[in-house]
Amino acid sequence: MTTETSPAQSAKGQAPAAPAAPVAASDVVPYAHTRLPDTERELLREVLYEVGTDPEQKFILGRRTAELERRLADRADVRDVVACASGTGALTLALRAIGVVPGDEVIVPAFGAEPLAATVLGVGAVPVFADVDPVTMVLDPVDAESRVTDRTRAVVPAHTFTTMADMPAIRSFARRRGIAVVEDAAVGQGATLGGRAAGAWGDVGLYSFFPVKPFGMPGEGAVVLTDDAELAARVRRLRNHGQDGVQRFVHHEVGFNSRFDEVMAGFQLGRLERADAMITRRAAVAGHYNARFAALRGRGLLAPTGGADGQCHYVYAVQTICRDALATHLAAHGIGSRVYYPVPLPRLAAFAAYAGQGADGRRPGAELASARHLALPLNLNLTDSQVERTADVVCAFFD
Ligand SMILES: Cc1ncc(COP(=O)(O)O)c(C=O)c1O
Incomplete structure (x- = not known):
């Protein structure tokens, strides 16, 4: 410019x-x-009634959530999708699941949403702010790589405005330097780069469903995406207080309450075709x-x-x-x-x-x-x- x-x-x-x-x-x-458009108000009313009167009476992490996860995995062509309570929660789960521990460094863009850095601090790690390209306003891969040290565990590119972060360049330097990529596609659902969905470029990615987001809904929620089965299993465990979903009240590690609501899952499924x-x-x-x-x-x-x-x-x-x-x-x-x-x-x-x-x-x-x-x-x-x-x-x- x-x-x-x-x-x-x-x-x-x-x-x-x-x-x-x-x-x-x-x-x-x-x-x-x-x-909300009138058709979606009607959908919300119908789903609320359906979930409320469902003989199963399961309101959190039920079959609708599981189906939404499967359908979103198909759409993004990733192995697994795990629904959770918010984009901020998804970032936290992703950082923990890739093994970020206190004292690690995580590279984040210096221009962007606050949770990018807050979640790094939340897991006890240190945010290292890299510059952004002044035209596209997304992470500059060259500046980001120049900030890698032997304590760097991950880089978190975020899609911010129109132009997606340069995922090929970021993946390439991350592979070379042995660090993980957490792709913050909170705002990027529906975008693709080189035929690959936004959110599917990182070792782990995420979409937010906060109301104003591209596939936002009348509530809080998000999903984590990954091709790595072990990572997905860890995210699943972490979102529900470290339990494995098989045996209740056996906590394998300290996790979070970052679960997903069945009414919102039904709502998202009901308009996925749109x-x-x-x-x-x-x-x-x-x-x-x-x-x-x-x-x-x-x-x-x-x-x-x-x-x-x-x-x-x-x-x-x-x-x-x-x-x-x-x-x-x-x-x-x-x-x-x-x-x-x-x-x-x-x-x-x-x-x-x-x-x-x-x-x-x-x-x-x-x-x-x-x-x-x-x-x-x-x-x-x-x-x-x-x-x-x-x-x-x-x-x-x-x-
Ligand atoms: C890039 C980015 N990451 C993460 C978040 C957090 O998402 P949520 O509001 O669902 O917690 C936001 C929210 O605006 C965001 O813009």
């Missing part, structure tokens, strides 16, 4: 004047819109934004590029050095936007002790990503005209 400012941009760098007239309600485009259509719609919105914004590259707006391969459609974020002014301009026209991670993780008070000093503490890609990104509306409730209006208002800012 060019960081030069055009004259038009400099002028727009100041907060533009608000439009004279208030925005009509019909022109408002909210950033987030998690209203998952592809949901991703296709999100991809169409992102593709439309990409096409409209391609011409703005020379004017200071960097939008995601590339074809369908390796693209996630959870959050659509553009980058510009006029980010705050663009957000103000959008708000003045009734269009919501969001800054996800205004500060790189190692500069948050929570993780400052792990930020590193001197060259180790420098992460220019993460600083740029934090300062420049702005997410635009991308959700299943957007109409085509709302997408068009959002694109028009963004384009007008750079005119």
Whole structure:
């Protein structure tokens, strides 16, 4: 991306004047819109009734959860999927299952979601923050590899916005250096890279079903994915207090309560056939934004590029050095936007002790990503005209 400012941009760098007239309600485009569609409200009601009146009366980790696990394993073409209570729980289970112990180091992106680092600390290990690529805003494999030491146990790439993390490069250096890959695909369900599903590239991966995620649901939940049968068995044991599922109250190790709810399993199964259509719609919105914004590259707006391969459609974020002014301009026209991670993780008070000093503490890609990104509306409730209006208002800012 060019960081030069055009004259038009400099002028727009100041907060533009608000439009004279208030925005009509019909022109408002909210950033987030998690209203369950009517068909899904009906599905939720039906599943709730079915589970509640099922003679089995099994509400947690029952046959629906097992079926959801099997169906998701088929879809991602992995050997095993284990459902658990949240994406944060899935990260914790994955770290424990691959054998991360107190004192180990785990490499995580410096720009991203807080659980990436919090879960590492939660299992007693040390988060080592690697820089991200300033354009794609995902883990930079070269910087990540440069931070490997003989205490490094794993690297945790995360898919964040449109472009998936460079999984081939990350797998390749991890193999070479003898460390595990935990692929945080919390937001990447439905994406593929080189024909392989997001979540299936790591030794272990995960999807979150938090409501706003691509296959989010009206509740908390997630799954862990792996091709390694032993690892899957360990995740299964850890999610249920270290029990093996055969003999109750015999705890093989200290685990967690990270189980999955049958109502949510029934709900996810009931709309699994729609998952592809949901991703296709999100991809169409992102593709439309990409096409409209391609011409703005020379004017200071960097939008995601590339074809369908390796693209996630959870959050659509553009980058510009006029980010705050663009957000103000959008708000003045009734269009919501969001800054996800205004500060790189190692500069948050929570993780400052792990930020590193001197060259180790420098992460220019993460600083740029934090300062420049702005997410635009991308959700299943957007109409085509709302997408068009959002694109028009963004384009007008750079005119
Ligand atoms: C990349 C990433 N990893 C993990 C999580 C945690 O997932 P959950 O909210 O299901 O705990 C999130 C949540 O936003 C996330 O974005």
